[in-house]
Amino acid sequence: xxxxxxxxxxxxxxxxxxxxxxxxxxxxxxxxxxxxxxxxxxxxxxxxxxxxxxxxxxxxxxxxxxxxxxxxxxxxxxxxxxxxxxxxxxxxxxxxxxxxxxxxxxxxxxxxxxxxxxxxxxxxxxxxxxxxxxxxxxxxxxxxxxxxxxxxxxxxxxxxxxxxxxxxxxxxxxxxxxxxxxxxxxxxxxxxxxxxxxxxxxxxxxxxxxxxxxxxxxxxxxxxxxxxxxxxxxxxxxxxxxxxxxxxxxxxxxxxxxxxxxxxxxxxxxxxxx
Amino acid sequence: xxxxxxxxxxxxxxxxxxxxxxxxxxxxxxxxxxxxxxxxxxxxxxxxxxxxxxxxxxxxxxxxxxxxxxxxxxxxxxxxxxxxxxxxxxxxxxxxxxxxxxxxxxxxxxxxxxxxxxxxxxxxxxxxxxxxxxxxxxxxxxxxxxxxxxxxxxxxxxxxxxxxxxxxxxxxxxxxxxxxxxxxxxxxxxxxxxxxxxxxxxxxxxxxxxxxxxxxxxxxxxxxxxxxxxxxxxxxxxxxxxxxxxxxxxxxxxxxxxxxxxxxxxxxxxxxxxxxxxxxxxxxxxxxxxxxxxxxxxxxxxxxxxxxxxxxxxxxxxxxxxxxxxxxxxxxxxxxxxxxxxx
Numbered sequence: 001x002x003x004x005x006x007x008x009x010x011x012x013x014x015x016x017x018x019x020x021x022x023x024x025x026x027x028x029x030x031x032x033x034x035x036x037x038x039x040x041x042x043x044x045x046x047x048x049x050x051x052x053x054x055x056x057x058x059x060x061x062x063x064x065x066x067x068x069x070x071x072x073x074x075x076x077x078x079x080x081x082x083x084x085x086x087x088x089x090x091x092x093x094x095x096x097x098x099x100x101x102x103x104x105x106x107x108x109x110x111x112x113x114x115x116x117x118x119x120x121x122x123x124x125x126x127x128x129x130x131x132x133x134x135x136x137x138x139x140x141x142x143x144x145x146x147x148x149x150x151x152x153x154x155x156x157x158x159x160x161x162x163x164x165x166x167x168x169x170x171x172x173x174x175x176x177x178x179x180x181x182x183x184x185x186x187x188x189x190x191x192x193x194x195x196x197x198x199x200x201x202x203x204x205x206x207x208x209x210x211x212x213x214x215x216x217x218x219x220x221x222x223x224x225x226x227x228x229x230x231x232x233x234x235x236x237x238x239x240x241x242x243x244x245x246x247x248x249x250x251x252x253x254x255x256x257x258x259x260x261x262x263x264x265x266x267x268x269x270x271x272x273x274x
Numbered sequence: 275x276x277x278x279x280x281x282x283x284x285x286x287x288x289x290x291x292x293x294x295x296x297x298x299x300x301x302x303x304x305x306x307x308x309x310x311x312x313x314x315x316x317x318x319x320x321x322x323x324x325x326x327x328x329x330x331x332x333x334x335x336x337x338x339x340x341x342x343x344x345x346x347x348x349x350x351x352x353x354x355x356x357x358x359x360x361x362x363x364x365x366x367x368x369x370x371x372x373x374x375x376x377x378x379x380x381x382x383x384x385x386x387x388x389x390x391x392x393x394x395x396x397x398x399x400x401x402x403x404x405x406x407x408x409x410x411x412x413x414x415x416x417x418x419x420x421x422x423x424x425x426x427x428x429x430x431x432x433x434x435x436x437x438x439x440x441x442x443x444x445x446x447x448x449x450x451x452x453x454x455x456x457x458x459x460x461x462x463x464x465x466x467x468x469x470x471x472x473x474x475x476x477x478x479x480x481x482x483x484x485x486x487x488x489x490x491x492x493x494x495x496x497x498x499x500x501x502x503x504x505x506x507x508x509x510x511x512x513x514x515x516x517x518x519x520x521x522x523x524x525x526x527x528x529x530x531x532x533x534x535x536x537x538x539x540x541x542x543x544x545x546x547x548x549x550x551x552x553x554x555x556x557x558x559x560x561x562x563x564x565x566x567x568x569x570x571x572x573x574x575x576x577x578x579x580x581x582x583x584x585x586x587x588x589x590x591x592x593x594x595x596x597x598x599x600x601x602x603x604x605x606x607x608x609x610x611x612x613x614x615x616x617x
Contacts, residue, residue: 180345180349198359
């Protein structure tokens with residue numbers, strides 16, 4: 001804390017009187033509630049056998065699958081989500097508010113319900129899945145591609161909301177300036193809009209990736225739990241908990257480490273901000 | 275080779291309806307108070323604000339039907355809007371690139387333009403590293419690099435401090451003189467307009483109230499706003515020969531006119547006296563001092579009375595006459611220092 005901030009803090013306390021216990025006690029309990037489980041994870045971790053456990057093929061396989069599918073899902077979200085965010089932010093059309101509400105549904109929907117919905121549409125008997133199989137011989141459920149679909153479904157709102165916010169905050173007059181220089185709408189998007197909102201896209205992509213990495217409900221419902229094919233880290237953790245609790249702790253530690261790394265990378269944007 | 279435009283923009287509580295004409299090589303200034311619709315007019319010329327009516331014709335070709343990116347225009351925005359993620363060179367090369375010029379050639383063109391505005395050594399700098407004056411010159415280079423037929427400048431000097439402004443104004447004048455197309459610039463600063471423009475169009479409340487050469491506008495203001503801008507006292511009256519009736523007062527002027535007229539005289543033409551002066555100057559009236567303020571090297575005294583007027587006197591005169599607000603004085607103007615013209 002800088003000297004000025006310290007002085008300001010002291011003055012505010014002096015003016016407002018003692019910090020009330022009624023607020024401090026629940027606040028401390030809340031903090032403990034959030035932090036203790038993570039601390040427990042660290043305390044109970046089998047540190048001595050950790051390197052060996054991490055090197056187990058099953059763990060590595062789940063980790064590899066998680067990283068690959070989360071990255072692929074993020075890519076899908078970028079390709080579809082950035083244009084969607086652009087349309088929501090820059091094109092006015094009737095029902096825009098409704099569309100924006102629809103986009104955020106996966107945020108509040110229980111992921112299992114999302115998985116069921118995906119099965120109904122993209123399953124072998126599903127509305128689109130049936131046609132996909134007949135026309136292209138493509139089946140999505142219970143495949144690695146299915147994992148990507150489930151993760152993208154759940155994670156895309158994070159990207160769309162973040163990018164749309166960045167687009168709304170960006171000064172649209174830069175786009176006007178580009179138009180007066182002869183740029184078409186596509187050129188403006190590519191050479192002016194995208195670079196201007198790049199930080200928002202990166203933040204959205206990281207959040208999206210983190211959400212995809214932790215996805216459980218929609219994945220297990222839509223893609224099942226096949227080691228090496230659809231068994232991602234969270235699924236492996238859940239399965240290991242029943243048979244081999246120590247392995248579950250190790251896998252959880254890896255996911256925790258990834259989360260902390262993401263938080264650190266977004267520090268300035270989400271945590272450090274005013 | 276010229277611009278003919280009638281710009282009508284209808285908004286819920288505002289209507290812009292102005293006609294402007296300019297020849298190639300001419301610099302036309304839209305001058306007016308804030309909110310008069312100058313920037314709206316400029317945006318309408320660029321196609322950034324849709325016209326509710328009217329037309330824009332450049333070199334005989336209708337422009338209003340074309341989308342912004344197809345118009346042969348260059349725009350310098352008030353706060354320049356240089357792309358923050360591109361270097362000065364890339365900013366200037368942006369236009370040529372969009373118009374299909376190969377990358378290497380666009381960069382050569384951009385480098386040449388930066389050279390012309392004296393910023394060759396700042397080619398690699400990002401806009402946030404540039405000073406206000408430098409950013410203004412990059413913005414001008416960027417607008418000119420597309421070789422527009424119509425150059426539009428929105429308050430090009432408003433964002434600069436007084437010192438930079440002086441320097442950039444003279445540079446801008448040089449670049450505008452070298453530009454072969456039509457220039458339309460928007461400003462609320464009469465000095466910018468007088469120095470830069472060949473022709474002034476004064477806009478108030480969405481309509482043209484006066485137009486002409488800068489000298490003509492400065493000599494013969496037609497509205498209170500213009501009179502204030504050019505620093506003249508202005509009155510409306512009815513003339514009968516060398517006499518003009520302004521409200522209750524009979525004013526003597528040197529011109530021989532009949533019917534509705536405007537009478538203008540500079541504040542420096544007004545003389546002030548504590549006591550009624552000897553001899554009888556033709557235009558003499560009793561006035562009350564409303565306010566006294568410093569104005570350059572002299573002191574401006576605001577007078578209330580039959581003629582509300584500004585008078586410029588020397589600081590010594592203020593001391594000698596012991597002038598202070600609320601005081602009654604005698605004010606006079608020689609007929610030869612007034613200027614009357616048909617309203």
